[in-house]
Structure formats: structure tokens, C-alpha cells
Amino acid sequence: MTPLILAIDQGTTSSRAILFDAQGDRVAFAQQEFPQHFPQNGWVEHDPDDLWQSTLHTARDVLASEGIDAQAIVGIGITNQRETTLVWDRHTGTPLYNAIVWQDRRTSEQCQTLRDAGHTGLIQEKTGLLIDPYFSATKLGWILDHVAGARDRAVRGDLLFGTVDTYLIWKLTAGRSHVTDATNASRTCLFNIHDQCWDDDLLALFDIPREMLPEVKDCADDFGQTDPDWLGLSLPIAGVAGDQQAALIGQTCFEPGMVKSTYGTGCFMIMNTGSSAQSSEHKLLTTVGYRLKGEVTYAMEGSIFIAGAAIQWLRDGLRLFSNAEETESLARQTTAGHGVYLVPAFTGLGAPHWDPQARGAIFGLTRDTGIAEIVAAGLQSVCYQTRDLQTCMNQDVGCEAQTLRVDGGMVSNNWVMQFLADILNVQVDRPTLLETTALGAAYVAGLQLGWYDSLDDIAALWQKDCSFSPQLDDDTRQRLYDGWLNAVARVKSDIAE
Numbered sequence: 102m103t104p105l106i107l108a109i110d111q112g113t114t115s116s117r118a119i120l121f122d123a124q125g126d127r128v129a130f131a132q133q134e135f136p137q138h139f140p141q142n143g144w145v146e147h148d149p150d151d152l153w154q155s156t157l158h159t160a161r162d163v164l165a166s167e168g169i170d171a172q173a174i175v176g177i178g179i180t181n182q183r184e185t186t187l188v189w190d191r192h193t194g195t196p197l198y199n200a201i202v203w204q205d206r207r208t209s210e211q212c213q214t215l216r217d218a219g220h221t222g223l224i225q226e227k228t229g230l231l232i233d234p235y236f237s238a239t240k241l242g243w244i245l246d247h248v249a250g251a252r253d254r255a256v257r258g259d260l261l262f263g264t265v266d267t268y269l270i271w272k273l274t275a276g277r278s279h280v281t282d283a284t285n286a287s288r289t290c291l292f293n294i295h296d297q298c299w300d301d302d303l304l305a306l307f308d309i310p311r312e313m314l315p316e317v318k319d320c321a322d323d324f325g326q327t328d329p330d331w332l333g334l335s336l337p338i339a340g341v342a343g344d345q346q347a348a349l350i351g352q353t354c355f356e357p358g359m360v361k362s363t364y365g366t367g368c369f370m371i372m373n374t375g376s377s378a379q380s381s382e383h384k385l386l387t388t389v390g391y392r393l394k395g396e397v398t399y400a401m402e403g404s405i406f407i408a409g410a411a412i413q414w415l416r417d418g419l420r421l422f423s424n425a426e427e428t429e430s431l432a433r434q435t436t437a438g439h440g441v442y443l444v445p446a447f448t449g450l451g452a453p454h455w456d457p458q459a460r461g462a463i464f465g466l467t468r469d470t471g472i473a474e475i476v477a478a479g480l481q482s483v484c485y486q487t488r489d490l491q492t493c494m495n496q497d498v499g500c501e502a503q504t505l506r507v508d509g510g511m512v513s514n515n516w517v518m519q520f521l522a523d524i525l526n527v528q529v530d531r532p533t534l535l536e537t538t539a540l541g542a543a544y545v546a547g548l549q550l551g552w553y554d555s556l557d558d559i560a561a562l563w564q565k566d567c568s569f570s571p572q573l574d575d576d577t578r579q580r581l582y583d584g585w586l587n588a589v590a591r592v593k594s595d596i597a598e
């Protein structure tokens with residue numbers, strides 16, 4: 102019986118459960134989407150029960166797959182959408198409010214007030230983050246301020262806070278473990294990434310009672326034992342990492358300077374910066390890449406809110422095609438000089454602009470413009486945004502990464518990958534397994550369970566599907582990118598005002 106690890110990947114739009122063997126090969130897979138709730142403009146919520154039930158359902162499904170003996174499962178790794186914030190009653194387990202999702206902008210005004218009061222420096226210094234509704238702290242404060250009696254109950258120690266990993270572990274262990282890992286903690290804006298602890302100054306600034314915070318563990322650690330009622334047997338939860346850090350691990354970017362970029366709903370580009378918490382001059386984030394045996398590896402991150410979501414909009418909003426895969430043949434019908442730029446600033450712009458007021462636009466339309474050109478511009482927008490991040494990252498770290506490892510749903514599109522290589526002028530490497538987030542969770546659990554002795558053992562498992570090398574001449578590359586910069590300048594709010 103080949104031993105297996107169950108990787109749970111609780112994402113923004115779906116939950117996945119994947120069984121991996123020690124070679125990192127995918128043995129079985131289950132996925133379930135769940136509803137998104139948009140109660141007001143800019144608000145995004147998930148029902149905590151949907152997060153839990155879809156996780157449980159997919160985990161049970163995958164264990165029931167043909168040919169799988171549940172006794173072969175040796176442990177669980179969890180990876181999750183980050184920053185999304187939950188509060189529940191310690192005694193009854195009842196959530197106080199829906200999960201407030203990372204995309205939710207309801208605390209924009211409060212963030213502006215904090216910026217105006219001059220707190221940016223303190224927050225950046227301690228957390229590596231910026232003041233933005235993206236992170237958990239103001240979402241948690243919002244729940245405490247808007248649910249009647251919540252703050253008093255929190256101070257009395259009756260309420261628990263968690264990101265999605267914490268909530269799922271608490272459920273899976275039937276309330277016995279209230280824990281998180283250092284990567285998820287590093288996205289709350291309450292965690293000091295240098296001291297690796299919840300920070301009193303930040304707790305005071307955001308008015309968060311310490312009693313409700315989980316214990317912070319390494320990524321490979323003992324997170325508790327699942328209650329046998331859920332999966333029919335009790336399993337150790339042995340690894341946890343936020344999904345983008347899990348992708349860094351799944352892509353085995355273990356050397357300083359190695360970079361991965363994940364293209365799902367959004368795009369998250371992360372560079373390993375080793376033991377140095379390198380700060381950015383360009384509004385990129387400094388974050389915990391992973392923490393193993395108490396040793397922190399830091400990372401620099403650029404977060405783009407709309408990547409694959411732009412393709413969804415072209416499909417569902419404009420109905421230009423019925424399946425995302427069709428975009429590749431449409432784009433192949435266009436020429437390099439089609440001149441159309443689509444800036445998908447539907448919810449503002451993320452890194453490096455952090456402009457919540459910016460809105461999307463399409464430029465360069467002529468009588469020749471057809472569906473193919475608009476679709477190509479949508480695909481290209483993801484590559485241009487990656488170039489924005491690459492430029493900042495290279496300047497921040499003072500060197501240029503020569504290769505980029507990519508993953509996520511969009512990277513199956515060969516046309517996009519070639520354009521990405523062309524516009525970045527680096528080699529783009531695509532691995533055979535694109536579910537690198539789940540794989541990363543399995544790897545950290547595998548470290549804890551003794552499957553691997555070191556990160557070198559894991560690095561040896563990375564397998565390339567193919568590489569895309571730059572083919573564009575420098576002049577054309579620069580001309581195309583200049584057109585993008587011009588388009589972005591025209592949607593930014595300071596230009597519009």
C-alpha cells in the first residue's frame with residue numbers, strides 16, 4: 102500500500118482535495134465550487150459553512166475514489182485563500198458573521214484614516230505589508246464593531262479569530278486546536294514578521310483583543326489530530342501554508358532569487374529572499390515565504406487582483422467566447438501590432454499601484470478591432486501586469502531573475518506563456534503538475550511526517566513540462582510595454598481627478 106498525503110486546498114472560488122504520493126504525483130482529485138456573496142458594492146463574503154462543507158465533501162470524495170484505501174493516508178496538509186477573516190464562538194462554534202473575503206473593500210475608509218494618521222511606516226516596518234483592506238486586521242475590527250456585543254465577548258475570551266486554515270483546523274479537530282502557521286499569520290497585519298509573534302502595538306492600533314488570536318506554528322508542525330467522525334479515521338494535520346506561499350514551496354523555489362507566479366483568479370508573483378526580510382521601495386509586500394524548524398525564509402510578493410478573472414469577464418460579461426480555452430486560438434489570429442490595451446482595473450489596481458479608485462478601460466479601438474484583438478488584449482494585460490511587478494522586484498533586490506516558474510489555471514494557455522516570456526524577456530518554465538498550491542501543502546506535511554529529510558529532497562522532485570524562451574526583439578518589446586504604461590496611466594485615479 103503506497104502511503105499518501107491528503108492535501109486540502111481551500112480557494113476563493115472552490116475547495117479541492119488531492120491525494121499525493123511521496124514522489125509528488127497526483128493520485129486522486131476532487132473539487133467543489135461554492136457561492137460567492139456580494140451584499141454591497143465592494144463587499145465579498147463566504148458562508149463559513151460553505152467553506153467547511155465543501156472542504157469536508159471533497160476530502161470525503163477523494164478518499165472514496167476508486168482504488169484508494171483510506172488506511173494509506175498518513176496525514177493532511179492544508180493550504181488556503183489567505184487574509185479571509187472569520188470569527189466564531191469558542192463554546193458553540195457558531196460563526197458571528199460571514200467570512201470577509203480578501204477581495205472585500207469595505208474597510209477602505211478606515212484604511213485611509215490610518216494612512217492619514219501616519220501609521221504606514223510602523224505597519225510596513227513590523228508586518229512588511231501596506232495599509233489596505235486586503236489584509237485581515239481591519240476586517241476583524243469591522244466584525245467586532247458591527248456585530249452586537251462582539252467586542253465584549255472577544256475581551257471576555259469567548260470569541261476566536263482565524264483565517265481559513267485556522268477555521269478548518271478548528272472544525273477538523275472538533276474544537277481542540279486553535280492554531281495557524283507563520284505564512285497565514287504574516288497576512289493579518291497583526292503579526293510581527295521579524296519577531297514572529299503577534300505584536301502588541303499593532304493589536305492596540307487595530308483594537309484587537311489578544312485572547313482571540315490563534316497560536317502560530319511552523320509550516321511543518323503538529324496542528325492537531327482530526328476527529329474520526331469526519332473522515333472515518335483520525336489523521337494528523339502536519340502541514341499548513343497560505344496558498345501563494347504553498348505554491349512557492351510546490352514550485353520548489355527554495356533558493357534566494359527564485360521566483361514563481363501563479364495565474365488563477367488573481368496573479369501572485371513571489372520571490373524567495375532567503376533569511377533577509379527585504380523591504381520594497383515599490384510597494385511590493387515583504388512576507389513569510391515559509392517557516393521550518395523555527396527558521397524563517399522571507400519572500401517579496403506582488404499581488405495582482407485580476408488575472409484569470411479578466412478572462413472570466415470576457416467570457417461571462419461580454420460573452421465573447423464560451424470556454425476559456427478558446428482564447429488561445431482567438432489570440433493566435435491577431436498580429437503583434439494590434440494596438441489594443443485592456444486594463445482590467447475592475448476593483449482598482451493592486452501592486453505596485455495600490456489604487457482602489459482606478460477603473461478598467463479598453464484603449465486603441467479601431468474599425469479593424471474584433472473579438473480576437475480584445476481577447477488578446479485581455480490575455481496580454483496579465484503579462485504586462487507581471488512585467489510591472491518584475492520591474493519593481495528587480496529594482497528592489499538589485500538583480501534580475503532569469504527564469505520564472507509559473508502555475509495556475511491560465512498557464513495551460515501556450516500563447517499567453519509565449520507572450521509572457523517575450524514581454525518579461527526571461528525564460529518561463531511550466532511544471533508538469535499545475536496544482537502547485539496543494540502540492541506545497543503536501544510537501545510541508547511530508548516534511549513533518551518524515552517523508553523528506555530536507556528541502557533538497559523536495560527540490561529534486563520538480564518536473565518541467567516545457568519552457569518558453571523570449572523571441573521578441575528589444576524595440577518591439579519596449580514599444581508594446583510603453584503602450585501598456587500609457588494605458589495604465591490613463592486609468593489611475595490621480596490622473597482622472
Ligand SMILES: Nc1ncnc2c1ncn2[C@@H]1O[C@H](COP(=O)(O)OP(=O)(O)O)[C@@H](O)[C@H]1O
Pocket residue numbers: 112113114115364365366367408409410411412413425426427428429509510511512513514
Ligand atoms: N486556457 C486558458 N486561457 C486563459 N485563461 C484560462 C484558461 N484556462 C483557465 N483560465 C482562467 O484561469 C482561471 C482559473 O484558474 P485557477 O487556478 O483554477 O483559479 P483559482 O484557483 O483562483 O480559482 C479562471 O479565471 C480562467 O478564466
Ligand SMILES: O=P(O)(O)OC[C@H](O)CO
Pocket residue numbers: 111112113114181182183184203343344345365366367
Ligand atoms: O484562492 P486564490 O487562489 O484566488 O488565492 C487568493 C490569495 O491567497 C489571496 O491573497
